[in-house]
Amino acid sequence: MKKFKKLFLTATVLLAGVSLAAALHTTNVSADAIASNDDTEQTDGPRVFVSPKWTNKVINGKTDVKNYKVFEASYGNDKTFKKGHIPGARHINTNSVESEANQWNLLSTSKIQKLLLKNGVTSKTTLIVYSTDVNAASRVAFAAFTSGVNNIKIVDGGYNGWTKGNYKVQKGVAKKVTVAKDFGDKNPENAKYEIKTPADFKKQQKEDPNVILASTRSWKEFTGKTSGYSYIKDKGEPKGAVYAKSSKTSADVAYLLNKDGTVKSAADLAPTWEKWGIKSDSNIDFYCGTGWRATTAFFITYQAGWKNVHVYDGGWFAWDKAHKKNPSKYQVQVGDPRSKDVKILK
Numbered sequence: 001m002k003k004f005k006k007l008f009l010t011a012t013v014l015l016a017g018v019s020l021a022a023a024l025h026t027t028n029v030s031a032d033a034i035a036s037n038d039d040t041e042q043t044d045g046p047r048v049f050v051s052p053k054w055t056n057k058v059i060n061g062k063t064d065v066k067n068y069k070v071f072e073a074s075y076g077n078d079k080t081f082k083k084g085h086i087p088g089a090r091h092i093n094t095n096s097v098e099s100e101a102n103q104w105n106l107l108s109t110s111k112i113q114k115l116l117l118k119n120g121v122t123s124k125t126t127l128i129v130y131s132t133d134v135n136a137a138s139r140v141a142f143a144a145f146t147s148g149v150n151n152i153k154i155v156d157g158g159y160n161g162w163t164k165g166n167y168k169v170q171k172g173v174a175k176k177v178t179v180a181k182d183f184g185d186k187n188p189e190n191a192k193y194e195i196k197t198p199a200d201f202k203k204q205q206k207e208d209p210n211v212i213l214a215s216t217r218s219w220k221e222f223t224g225k226t227s228g229y230s231y232i233k234d235k236g237e238p239k240g241a242v243y244a245k246s247s248k249t250s251a252d253v254a255y256l257l258n259k260d261g262t263v264k265s266a267a268d269l270a271p272t273w274e275k276w277g278i279k280s281d282s283n284i285d286f287y288c289g290t291g292w293r294a295t296t297a298f299f300i301t302y303q304a305g306w307k308n309v310h311v312y313d314g315g316w317f318a319w320d321k322a323h324k325k326n327p328s329k330y331q332v333q334v335g336d337p338r339s340k341d342v343k344i345l346k
Contacts (some may be wrong), residue, residue, distance in 0.1 A: 044305025048141075049156040049263050052165045055128055059088055068126040069119060069177075072159070073140035074133070078173070086130060086155075086162055087170040090119050090177065094136055097143035100231075103318045104290035105196055112147040113183045120177040123148040123184035130155035130162065134263065135253060138295035142311060148188030154299065156262045193298070195285050195312045198238075198322040198330050204285070211283045213238055213312065214273075216246035216253065216293040221316075224334035228289050229317070238319045239331035239344055241287075242276040245269075246297055250289055253296050263296070266304035280306045287312035 058065050070089040072081050078091035085091070096115055098106050106112065121127055127149050131137035137154050145152045155162065163169065195201050205211050215221075215237055221228040222243050224235040228250030248254045255272075256264055270280065278284060284301070286294040286309065294311045301309045314322075322330040328346055335342040 043303050045303045048152060048154055048299045048303045050128070050153045051156055052162045052167060055086065055130075055153075055155050055162070056165070056167045058126075058128065059086070065126050067124060068128060069121050071119070071127065071129045071140060071144075073129055073131045073136045075136065080132075081174070082172055084163075084169040084171055085174075086159070087168055088175065089130070089170070090174045092119070092129075092140050094139055097140055098291070103314060103321065105313045105318065106143050106146070106194065106291070109147045109188065109191060112143050113186075116144060116147065116149065117180045117183055120180050121149060122180050122182065123150060123188070125149060125180075126151040126153065128153040128155060130158050132159045134158055134257065134261070135292035135296050138299055139292045142194075142295040142298065146188065146190050146194045148183065148185040148190065150190065152299075158261060160261055193302075193310050195310050195314075197314050198319050201238075201285060201312055201314075202329070208283050211285060212278060213241040214244035214276075214278050214284050214286050214297070215241045216244050216256075216286055216288045216297045217316070218247045218249050219243070219245075221250060221289070223336050227316075232289065232317055232320060234320045234323075234332075236320070236332040236334040236345065237316065239333045240337075241333065242278060242337070244276065244278055244286060244297060245272050247288075247293055250293075253293050256296055256300060263300055266301050266306065269300070280304070281308070283308045285310045285312040287315045289316050291315055 054063070057063050058068055059070065070086050071092045072085050072089045073092050073094060074080065075094045077093065081091040097112055098104050116122070121144070127141070127144050129137045129141040129152070134154070137158065141152050141154050157164070195204055201213070217228060217237070220226045222237055222241070224237070227233060227235045245255050246253045256269065258264055266280070284306070286297045288294045291311065291313050294315065298309055298311050319330055319332070323332050323345070332345040333342055334345065
């Protein structure tokens with residue numbers, strides 16, 4: 001009998017624990033369900049990466065976000081977009097925010113603002129961007145962000161996350177949208193997050209000699225084994241650059257992502273980056289070859305509340321061109337900078 005009572009009491013305690021855990025879980029779900037900005041944990045910086053679940057609520061009018069637009073970002077035409085997209089989304093060719101003639105830097109603020117207005121977006125619009133490639137989404141989101149759209153969201157997990165969630169998919173061309181007339185902020189404060197050219201970086205470095213050039217390129221690119229691009233012949237990195245482990249190749253940011261395609265937190269990345277002097281209170285310019293990968297790293301750290309992060313937009317492509325014109329000013333390192341075998345090209 002005593003043994004039975006002991007078992008009964010143990011079972012009661014266990015059940016109570018399960019009930020308490022369930023109640024706490026339910027509380028979290030309820031809080032998530034009514035959150036106006038996102039349905040995940042609190043972030044130290046502005047929430048950028050949002051779930052497909054939250055995005056679905058927005059487009060179905062179940063949040064307080066009413067002034068919004070959804071962009072599908074990808075290189076080229078809308079052929080793939082027509083096969084299936086998030087309802088109400090508009091296709092944005094990445095070539096509409098950057099150009100090879102501009103060394104793949106972002107276009108001017110005025111040109112990007114015109115593109116946004118054409119698609120019904122103003123500085124007050126909540127802009128939700130997604131893609132099958134997080135870097136494409138981050139690139140278009142960064143273009144809009146630095147041009148004055150303050151409330152930027154990127155669908156975490158992208159289009160694959162959307163379809164895995166079994167949310168509604170729309171096919172065909174994008175529906176017509178009312179063109180916006182007044183963008184609002186003509187001289188956006190967020191422009192400060194973009195360091196456009198090697199010359200701009202040099203100016204920044206003069207003001208702060210401790211600024212960090214953080215390469216999000218692959219290790220083979222970083223150490224000069226490959227340029228990573230068919231249209232960039234030369235190999236190497238700007239002198240003084242450090243390694244922000246992010247990508248396996250020039251076409252991914254594998255180390256920034258979880259297995260399901262969602263982004264890792266800055267806290268997950270910090271231990272590896274800190275070995276290269278990249279810390280949350282550092283003055284950091286993320287860069288890659290031409291700007292895509294760097295923008296993903298930027299938004300991860302921006303969301304985490306890192307106060308002094310930027311994208312050096314010109315990347316290796318622009319630095320290489322500057323080096324050819326003025327090698328002594330724009331020096332290049334080839335090899336692991338921690339090794340005595342590293343070469344400095346002057």
